[in-house]
Amino acid sequence: MNRLLWVEDLSGHIDTPKGRLHILNGVSFCVHENECFGIIGESGSGKTMTALSVLRYAERLGFQIDAGAIVFEGEDVLGFNKRRLLHYNGGRVAVIPQDPMTSLDPLFTAESQLVETLRTHKKLTVKQAKAQAYAIAEKMRIAPEKLKCYPFQLSGGMLQRIVGAAAIACHPKMIIADEPTTALDVTVQLQYLKLLRDIQDEYGAAIVFISHDMHAVSMICDRIAVMYAGRIVECASKNGLLRNPRHPYTRALIRSANLSGEVRGKYDTIDGVPPDPLAKPVGCSFADRCPHSMPRCFAETPPKTTRDDHEVCCWACQKDESKT
Amino acid sequence: MKYAVKKLVQSAVILFFVSIVIFLAVRASGDPLQSLLDPRASDAQRAALSAKLGLDKPLIVQYGIFVFDALRGDLGNSHSSGRPVLEIIGEKLPGTVVLSIMALLIAILFTLLLGTLAAVKKNRAADRIVAVLSALGQSFPVFFVGIIAVQLLGVKLRIFPISGADTPLHYVLPGVLLGLCVSSSMALVLRNNLLAELESDHVKFARLRGLNERSVLFRHALRNSFSTVLSLSAFIFANLITGSIVIESVFAWPGIGELSYQAIMKRDFPLVQGIVLIFAILIVSLSLLTDILHAALDPRIRLGKEEMQ
Numbered sequence: 001m002n003r004l005l006w007v008e009d010l011s012g013h014i015d016t017p018k019g020r021l022h023i024l025n026g027v028s029f030c031v032h033e034n035e036c037f038g039i040i041g042e043s044g045s046g047k048t049m050t051a052l053s054v055l056r057y058a059e060r061l062g063f064q065i066d067a068g069a070i071v072f073e074g075e076d077v078l079g080f081n082k083r084r085l086l087h088y089n090g091g092r093v094a095v096i097p098q099d100p101m102t103s104l105d106p107l108f109t110a111e112s113q114l115v116e117t118l119r120t121h122k123k124l125t126v127k128q129a130k131a132q133a134y135a136i137a138e139k140m141r142i143a144p145e146k147l148k149c150y151p152f153q154l155s156g157g158m159l160q161r162i163v164g165a166a167a168i169a170c171h172p173k174m175i176i177a178d179e180p181t182t183a184l185d186v187t188v189q190l191q192y193l194k195l196l197r198d199i200q201d202e203y204g205a206a207i208v209f210i211s212h213d214m215h216a217v218s219m220i221c222d223r224i225a226v227m228y229a230g231r232i233v234e235c236a237s238k239n240g241l242l243r244n245p246r247h248p249y250t251r252a253l254i255r256s257a258n259l260s261g262e263v264r265g266k267y268d269t270i271d272g273v274p275p276d277p278l279a280k281p282v283g284c285s286f287a288d289r290c291p292h293s294m295p296r297c298f299a300e301t302p303p304k305t306t307r308d309d310h311e312v313c314c315w316a317c318q319k320d321e322s323k324t
Numbered sequence: 325m326k327y328a329v330k331k332l333v334q335s336a337v338i339l340f341f342v343s344i345v346i347f348l349a350v351r352a353s354g355d356p357l358q359s360l361l362d363p364r365a366s367d368a369q370r371a372a373l374s375a376k377l378g379l380d381k382p383l384i385v386q387y388g389i390f391v392f393d394a395l396r397g398d399l400g401n402s403h404s405s406g407r408p409v410l411e412i413i414g415e416k417l418p419g420t421v422v423l424s425i426m427a428l429l430i431a432i433l434f435t436l437l438l439g440t441l442a443a444v445k446k447n448r449a450a451d452r453i454v455a456v457l458s459a460l461g462q463s464f465p466v467f468f469v470g471i472i473a474v475q476l477l478g479v480k481l482r483i484f485p486i487s488g489a490d491t492p493l494h495y496v497l498p499g500v501l502l503g504l505c506v507s508s509s510m511a512l513v514l515r516n517n518l519l520a521e522l523e524s525d526h527v528k529f530a531r532l533r534g535l536n537e538r539s540v541l542f543r544h545a546l547r548n549s550f551s552t553v554l555s556l557s558a559f560i561f562a563n564l565i566t567g568s569i570v571i572e573s574v575f576a577w578p579g580i581g582e583l584s585y586q587a588i589m590k591r592d593f594p595l596v597q598g599i600v601l602i603f604a605i606l607i608v609s610l611s612l613l614t615d616i617l618h619a620a621l622d623p624r625i626r627l628g629k630e631e632m633q
C-alpha cells in the first residue's frame with residue numbers, strides 16, 4: 001500500500017500566559033491510500049492538534065512546531081506557500097468538523113455553500129457546480145429540497161451529512177473527521193459512519209477518524225493509533241491492536257471500553273491523571289500510571305519498535321520481546 | 325414580503341401608542357394659556373381663548389380630534405403663529421431628513437471601514453488608533469466637537485460654510501460630524517463582533533474548505549457581524565436623533581431641532597405634538613428600513629425561526 005500522509009516526530013507547543021504547553025511530543029504515524037485510519041486517546045492527548053497541524057490550521061491558534069515533518073503525497077506540507085495551501089485545504093485534504101450545527105455560515109443556503117466549495121477548487125460555471133452539488137447530495141442521502149434550506153432550518157443529522165458532502169465535494173485524497181459524531185445520537189452516529197465508509201470506498205479517499213470512542217473506531221477503522229500525552233504510543237491494524245494490545249495504556253483503554261460487552265460490577269478505569277502539558281516530558285509519559293514501569297521508563301523516552309507492522313513505544317514491551 | 329408586512333403593522337401599533345404618550349406629555353408640560361395671554365387677562369378672556377383652541381373639551385375628545393385630524397394629514401394650527409403645523413414642519417423637515425439620512429450612510433460607511441480595519445489589524449497600530457478615535461467620539465459631546473470643527477474648518481481655514489443649508493457644501497461638515505459620532509460606537513461593536521466571528525466554527529470550516537482570505541472575511545465573517553450591528557438599530561437611531569438636534573443648533577441648521585426648541589418654549593401644543601409625531605414617524609420608518617435591510621441579510625429573520633424543521 002502506498003503511503004499518503006507521513007508524519008514524523010512532530011513536536012510543538014503553544015505559549016500561554018501560564019507558560020509553555022508542550023502539546024505534541026514526537027508524533028509519528030502514516031496513513032495509507034484508501035484506508036480508514038483511527039486515532040484514539042483520551043481528552044487532551046493532542047488528537048485535534050495533530051489533525052490541525054496536518055491541515056496547517058494549528059498555527060492560527062498560536063501552535064508552534066518545534067521539530068518534525070509532515071509529508072503528503074511526497075510533498076512537504078510545512079513548506080507550502082499560501083496558494084498551494086489554499087488548494088491543499090479542501091481540494092486535497094478535507095475536514096468533517098465536530099459540530100455541524102455551527103460549521104456552516106447561517107446566512108447562506110446549504111446549496112450555495114456547496115457550490116462555493118466546488119468553485120473554489122474546480123473551474124466550473126455556477127450551473128455545473130450546482131449539478132455536481134446535487135449529485136454529491138444524492139450520494140450523501142440528502143434530499144434535493146434540503147439543499148435549498150438555510151442551516152437553521154435543518155436537523156443536526158442532516159447538517160452533518162451536508163458538511164460531509166462539502167468535505168467530499170472536491171474528491172480529496174484524505175478526509176479528516178475529528179469526532180464527527182459527538183453531536184448526534186447513537187443510531188444516527190452509526191448510520192453516518194457507515195455512509196462515510198461507503199463513500200470512501202467509492203471515491204478512493206483515505207479517512208482519518210479521530211475519536212475517544214473505542215466502539216466507533218473499532219467499527220470502521222482498518223488501522224488504529226493510540227495517542228497519549230502528545231505521542232502515538234501504539235499503532236497497528238485493527239485486529240492486531242484489539243486482539244494483541246502491547247502497550248499497557250492500550251490494554252487499559254481496551255479493558256475500560258469493555259468491547260466484549262460482558263457484564264461486570266464496574267468498568268475498569270485507569271488510575272492517575274495524564275501529565276500536565278506545562279512540564280516538558282522526560283521519559284515515558286505513562287510511566288507513573290503504568291503497572292509495569294521500570295527506572296528506565298522515568299529517565300528515557302522509549303523509541304518506536306516495530307514487529308509485523310505493529311508499532312509500539314514502550315520499554316517493557318521491548319524487554320518482553322528480547323526474552324522470547 | 326410577509327416579514328415586511330408584519331413589521332409595517334408593528335410600526336403602526338407603535339405609532340398609535342406614541343400618539344397617546346405625546347398627547348398626554350404635552351398637556352402635562354404646562355398651561356399654554358399662560359404664555360399666550362397677558363397675565364392680567366380676565367377669566368372671560370381665558371375661557372374664550374380656551375374654547376377657541378379646543379382646550380375646554382374633555383381630554384378624550386381632544387385626543388379623538390387630534391388623531392382623527394392627524395390621520396387626514398391635518399395636525400392643526402400653531403397656537404402662536406396660527407399657521408398650519410404641517411406647513412411649518414414641512415419647511416424644516418427636508419433639512420433634517422436629508423441630514424440624518426446622509427449621516428446614516430456616512431456612519432455605515434465609516435463603521436464598515438474602521439471596524440473591519442481594526443479587526444483585521446487587531447492589536448496593531450491601526451486598531452489602537454480606531455479605539456482611541458471611537459473613545460474620543462463617545463466621550464466628547466457632539467456639541468464640543470461640532471464647535472471645534474466650526475472654529476477650525478469654518479472660521480479659521482474657511483474651507484466649509486458654517487451656517488445654514490443653502491449649498492451642497494453646507495451639508496458636508498454637519499453630515500460627516502454626525503456620521504462620525506454615530507459610527508464611533510458602531511465601529512467598536514463591529515470590530516469586536518468581527519473578531520468573534522473570525523474565530524467562529526463556520527469561518528474555521530470556510531478556511532478548511534480552502535476559501536481565500538477575501539471570501540472568508542467579506543462574504544462570511546463581515547456579513548454576519550454587520551448583520552448583528554444592524555440589529556442594534558434602536559441604539560443607532562437614538563444616537564442619530566439626539567446627535568442631529570445638537571448638530572442643528574451648532575450649525576444653525578434650518579431643521580426640526582431648532583423648531584422644536586421654540587415650540588416648547590412657547591408651549592405651542594399643536595406644534596410640539598406635530599413635531600414629536602413627525603419625529604416618531606421618522607424614527608419608526610428609518611428603523612423599519614434597517615430591519616428590512618437586516619432581514620435581507622439574514623435568512624433567520626426573513627424566514628422566522630418557527631419554520632424550523
Ligand SMILES: Nc1ncnc2c1ncn2[C@@H]1O[C@H](COP(=O)(O)OP(=O)(O)OP(=O)(O)O)[C@@H](O)[C@H]1O
Pocket residue numbers: 014016021023041042043044045046047048049050061212277
Ligand atoms: N487554542 C489552545 N490554546 C491553548 N491550549 C490549547 C489550545 N487548543 C488545545 N490546547 C491544549 O492542547 C492539548 C491537546 O488538545 P487537543 O484539542 O488536541 O486534545 P484532543 O485529544 O483533541 O482532546 P478531545 O478528545 O477533548 O478533543 C490540551 O491540553 C489542550 O488544553
Ligand SMILES: [Mg+2]
Pocket residue numbers: 047048049178
Ligand atoms: Mg479534539
